[in-house]
Amino acid sequence: MNLTRIAEIFTGKARPGVSGTDYSQRTKRLVAVFFVVLLVMGLLQAFTPGPFRHFFVDFVLTQSLILGIAASSLIFLSAYGGMISLAQVLMYGMCGFVVGNSVTTLGSKGLKLGLNPWVGVVIGVVVTTFVGFVLGVISSRSSGLYYLMITLSFGVIGTYFFGQVTQLSGFGGVNQVRPPGYIGEPDSATNPERMFYTTLVVAVIVYLLLRYVSRTPFGLTLQGVRDDPVRMNSLGYNVAMHRVWAFTLSAFVASLAGVLYVWEWRSISPTTINLFGIIDLLVIAVIGGILMLEGAWLGAFVFVALENYVRDVLLLNNWIGEDRFRTLVGAVVLVLVLACPDGLVGLRRIRFAIPMSIVGGVVWGTAGGVVIGSGGAISGIIVGAVAGIGFAGLLNLVKEFDWANSMAGSLGKYRLKVSAPRTD
């Protein structure tokens, strides 16, 4: 339990590996394994029926990768720039709207320009990156809580902009967005995995790109700006400009997520990027770990899987329906933030957390799989693992908390206050 650390994280003051242990090498390997597992799953799905049903890969995993890309842009800013941006959802949504308006020919709303899908992608990415640059300039001189607020207002303004400007979308959104031909039509059974592979490739590229950038002189300077902007300024670096470029880069990454989002959903509406959407992306980042790029995809998977299999959680399915999804996700976030503020990627630093989460996941997942089926297994693994982490956190709390002394201490303080008020 580290409340200071939670505060640090949300005001952008925390940085990765503060405890001195550099766990990024190991995490890198884990991420490689994670992506390979996804690749294998995709292959299994393409050639087998059964547990690797199209829905799991086509929707749950694909959607996880897309949201992971969006979350990685948020985590990049927070981990290397100390800026927690709530405008990332607007960035990917905006790209989605631009692509949608550019390429649709049918449907009832939007500009219906009917351009080539690839031209639409270029326009979407360029427009979004440019808007990212402008918003970055506007927000570059604020930090901490104020940065959070200003980017939140960008996000909300964006929602209402696309909701109110019915020429571009309206609240019903843009429909019938066609992806490029190679991804194919959703009803032709010949190529359900192409969207998944496309997303996987983009996710890997984004991950490598952001890792690479964080090691360039620009990335290192950015980390300097995160740790001590005043000193960096006095050393001659343009602090504001570094923040602007970091924000622009994150807007570019988010725009890729936006392109993939409209390809996958074939529609986009302002409700995708409303306050709930903004909070969802933050929740994804917090679940995965807001200080490590790798956490983005982990958090996204947990979020999307819970969202889709919430009705299959064993023991909870009688009173948790899909309308209680946010209750469950809220509980998960609460447990993780209290037991493990660094999110799932920081699990290694919490005593008992990994074995407990494995035990919890295996037990709940197996039981869920036997009783309910694949949905029960997936949701059981997640809920069980989180329960295990929570239990580990509780154990640590009990172990570390010096009950007798703290009780005596607070009583003593109380007595001190009452009997001997300070006179100086």
Place this chain on the structure above:
Amino acid sequence: MKLFGKKTVWLKVLTASLVMSLVAAACAAQTETADQALQIANSANSAAAAAQAAADAAAAEARSVQAGAAEMQAAIDVAQAAAILAQSTAEDNEAAVAEAQADLDAANSALADATVAAEKAQMEASAATEEAAAAQERAQAAEMEAEEAAQRAEDAEARAAEAERTAAGTQEIKLAILSDCEGAFGAFHEQDIAGVATAFAEYAGATITNRSKPTDGFTGASVAGVPINLVGIGCADDTAEAAIRETRNLMENLGADIMIGPLSGDESIAVANYAKDHLNQTFINGTAGAQDTTLTVRAPNFFRFNGDGAQWNAGLGDIAKNTLGWETAAVIGDDYSFAWTSMAGFIAEFCAAGGDVISRVFPPLNETNYSGFVEQLPDPDEVDGYFWAVGGAGLIPALKAFEDAKGPVDGSQHIGNLFWGTPGQFEQLGGRVDGAYVGGFGIAGDLKTANANRHMEIITRHFDEIPFGGNPAPASDAHGSGFFLNYHNAAWGLIQALEAVNGDLSNNHEKLRIELSQVVLDGAFGEIRLDENRQAIQDQFVQRIYTDDEGNLAIRTVAFIPAVDQTFGGTFDGDPTPSRDYPACEERDIDWIGNARTVVDGIIQ
């Protein structure tokens, strides 16, 4: 690209081989049946052989009996000869003795011969009997085998039939329902599901799981011998995104063949677009009323057995202009496709009748503070009347905001769309709306016709309670609810079409689609048939709120316009679709203006 091109070929080969293996399986099933028949024939042959053997055995037995008789005759002869010999000996007649002796010898040798013959016959007979028994056994075995073979043949036939059905996708029909359990219309969730459940209970033999909680679903439904399983109830929140997410879960994860839903305008546009991309599944609208859904999107596998928002408001503009005498009106409605459609119906007709719309205000759906929007409306002395298309959870806050800003609501200066007349909702409006006219929902709860009475019977037969917004409410309340009615009609139309095609979903539901577009519902409140865009042509009713003798708010049907179509008397063609500034206020010709039939005490005049 080349790689992908190759892969396509590859997958085509895979698909082709799949298809071929399916065909081979079907052939194998046929061959198996032939084999079984051969076996049956064989066993029949062996049974015949056994019968032959039995016959042979019987013949041998007969022969042995004959031989036995001959032996007995010989023995008698011997005995006679012996007797004669004894007599002759007694008479001491030497010659006679010698003759008798010779006779006796001859008789004895004849007896010996006969005995040998009899023994031989006996042996033959027993051998034949044994053979017969063995043959009998063989016959029995063959018979059993034949029975088994027949059983196997039956099984094989059943398998073949099932394989055929599987190929056609109709060994069971998976049904999903999509409704809103959250958002502005979350309160109507139970009414929606109850509508579908009663239809399946009434027309497809389903058993309702819980007579006070429709969302517990139903079991045991079947049409033309094909079971229909409810695989899931989707829970959306009136946003397009949630509707698509839930639809994908229902159709792709739970594998539903047919979905009934969604509830709300923007959702239905998104789902109809989704339907267009998934032609191997069928979608039947729940109660969504956006015009674009069918007039613009026109998905070939999306059907709507209810009117759209404009159709439902037929007759209102006429009443506002010619009965209430409004010259000017202000409209306020949610900023989304259904409310635009709803307002379009009022505006088109009011302006066609010669009225003028001087103000249009659009608060976003799910707004909670309406004061800023109500301020944009003209004051009550600047305009003759207001038309409200604010729906669901927003209606009461919006009216309260109006009262705060503009003073008390005078019922005769306001017209509401369907939400003012929906059970569960209109009771909350309070006495201030006494006398207000209300747009239709294809429904007239007080209509006194055989069909309307039957509708009430169906509801109360299958449910005791249909909760509203989490609170218990008597099932009979749903009689006046268009949410219930439209979901009910959607399910009923589906059942009729499934019956007509014997549950055959083969070839991407081709037969079902043809049949669905031809369904004619003899509905509770008038006949419903579909136009070429698979959109209902429906009778419409205008209603009015009044205070009954006990001082409670009640709804009375006042006008009837038969068979309103989606073009609204030729006003709309799907491009452009209703939006904030469409349709413009201009004079048009709408043929039912001035021709609406009045309804008095639930009887159409």
